[in-house]
Amino acid sequence: MLHLQDARLFARVAAAGSFSEAARQLDLTPAAVSATLKKLETQLNVRLLERSTRSLRLTPEGEQFLDTCERLLAVWAEGEAQLCDRYCGLQGVVHLSAPTDLASVWLAAWLPEFLRQHPQLQVVLHASDTVQALPRDGLDMALRYGDLPDSSLVARRLCTNRRVLVASPGYVRQHGAPAHPGDLAQHRCLTFFLSGRRHVSWQFQRAGRVLNTQVDGALSATDGSLVRQWALQGEGIAYKSRLDVLPDLQAGRLVPLLTDWTTEDSPLNAVLLSQKMVPLRVRRLLDFLAARFGALDLQDGRGTAATAPPLAALRSEAEAVKI
Numbered sequence: 001m002l003h004l005q006d007a008r009l010f011a012r013v014a015a016a017g018s019f020s021e022a023a024r025q026l027d028l029t030p031a032a033v034s035a036t037l038k039k040l041e042t043q044l045n046v047r048l049l050e051r052s053t054r055s056l057r058l059t060p061e062g063e064q065f066l067d068t069c070e071r072l073l074a075v076w077a078e079g080e081a082q083l084c085d086r087y088c089g090l091q092g093v094v095h096l097s098a099p100t101d102l103a104s105v106w107l108a109a110w111l112p113e114f115l116r117q118h119p120q121l122q123v124v125l126h127a128s129d130t131v132q133a134l135p136r137d138g139l140d141m142a143l144r145y146g147d148l149p150d151s152s153l154v155a156r157r158l159c160t161n162r163r164v165l166v167a168s169p170g171y172v173r174q175h176g177a178p179a180h181p182g183d184l185a186q187h188r189c190l191t192f193f194l195s196g197r198r199h200v201s202w203q204f205q206r207a208g209r210v211l212n213t214q215v216d217g218a219l220s221a222t223d224g225s226l227v228r229q230w231a232l233q234g235e236g237i238a239y240k241s242r243l244d245v246l247p248d249l250q251a252g253r254l255v256p257l258l259t260d261w262t263t264e265d266s267p268l269n270a271v272l273l274s275q276k277m278v279p280l281r282v283r284r285l286l287d288f289l290a291a292r293f294g295a296l297d298l299q300d301g302r303g304t305a306a307t308a309p310p311l312a313a314l315r316s317e318a319e320a321v322k323i
Helices: 004-016 020-024 030-044 059-089 098-115 168-177 181-186 223-234 244-251 282-296
Strands: 050-052 057-060 090-097 121-127 141-145 154-161 164-167 190-193 199-207 209-214 237-241 266-271
Touching: 004 020, 004 030, 004 059, 004 190, 020 030, 057 059, 090 098, 090 282, 098 121, 098 237, 098 244, 098 282, 141 282, 154 282, 164 168, 164 244, 181 199, 181 209, 190 223, 223 237, 223 244, 237 244, 266 282
Parallel strands: 090 121, 090 141, 190 237
Antiparallel strands: 050 057, 141 266, 154 266, 164 237, 199 209
16 A cells, blocks of 8 residues: 555655655655665565666656656645645745845745735745756745746746846946947946856847847856846946846836847746645745736836736646756
8 A cells, every 4th residue: 555655755756866865855864765665666566766876767667656646645735735724724834946136126025925814834935046956955936037948847927027228327327328239348237147157148139130249347246136236336237137126127226228129038937846736835825926926017118017827727838947
C-alpha cells in the first residue's frame, strides 16, 4: 500500500534530483531517503530511478509513478486546504520569490494587507534579481518578468508591462535628454545584469524599425533596486520595467525619455511548480496578486495592464526557465 509520506518523499526526490538535497528539505538523512526509495521499488517491483555517482534520473516507470504521486498529493492538499479554509482559515507558509524592485515597490505594502485577511498564514518573501529554482530553493511561487520559454513549470500572466527609459529631472537639466536612441552613446547609462550577463543592448522600435542600441556606463549592478536608486540620484539613464518605476514617474522623481519610441515588452508572470498541485493558500495569494497588478494603471500610450485568465486556462501558456 502506498503511504502519503512515501509519495511526498518520492516527489521531492524527483524534484530535487538527489537524495541528499531531498533529505535536507525533508529533515531526514540521505540513508533514510534511500531506504524508502528501495522499499518502494521492492513493493512495486520496478526500478523508479537510475542512480549514478552524480545524478538521479527517473525511469519511464518512475515518470508514470511520479504522475500518480502528484495527483494523490494534489487531491490530498486541496481537500486539506478546503477543510482548513472552511473551519480554521488558511494556514501554513507560502514561499514567494520576486525581483528586488518589485518586492520593495509593491509587495512590501501588499503582503501585509493579504496577511491581515488571513492572519494564520505566513509569507516568506525571497527578494532577489537572480532567478531562483522553485524545487531546489523550496519556493511555492516566483514572480518573473519577460516572455518565458517552455518548461515543466506553469505560469499565469499577471499584467502586461514594458521597459521605459528614465532619468531624474536633475540629470536632464544638467546633461540634456537624448533625441534618438543613438544619442545614448553620449550619456551615462546605468546597467544591470540579466541571467549573469550585463544588459547593454537596449531595444527600441518605431515605424516598424527595430534598433538594438549598445550602451555603456561606469555604474552597473546585479541588484535592480540599486539601478533605480542611482537614477533617482541623477547618476544616469536607466532602462527599467515600468512597474518598478511607476510611483517615481507619477511623483515626478523620474521622467520618461524617448517616448516616441516603443520599448521592449516585459510582462509580469507568476510561475508555479505544477497546475495540479497548488495548495489553496498559494492559489489565494496568486489571485490576490493578480487582482492588485491587474488594477494598476500602466497606461503609457500603447496599452494598459490586463489581468490574466485563471491558472487552469493556461495549460499551453509558455512559462519559465526549466530548473
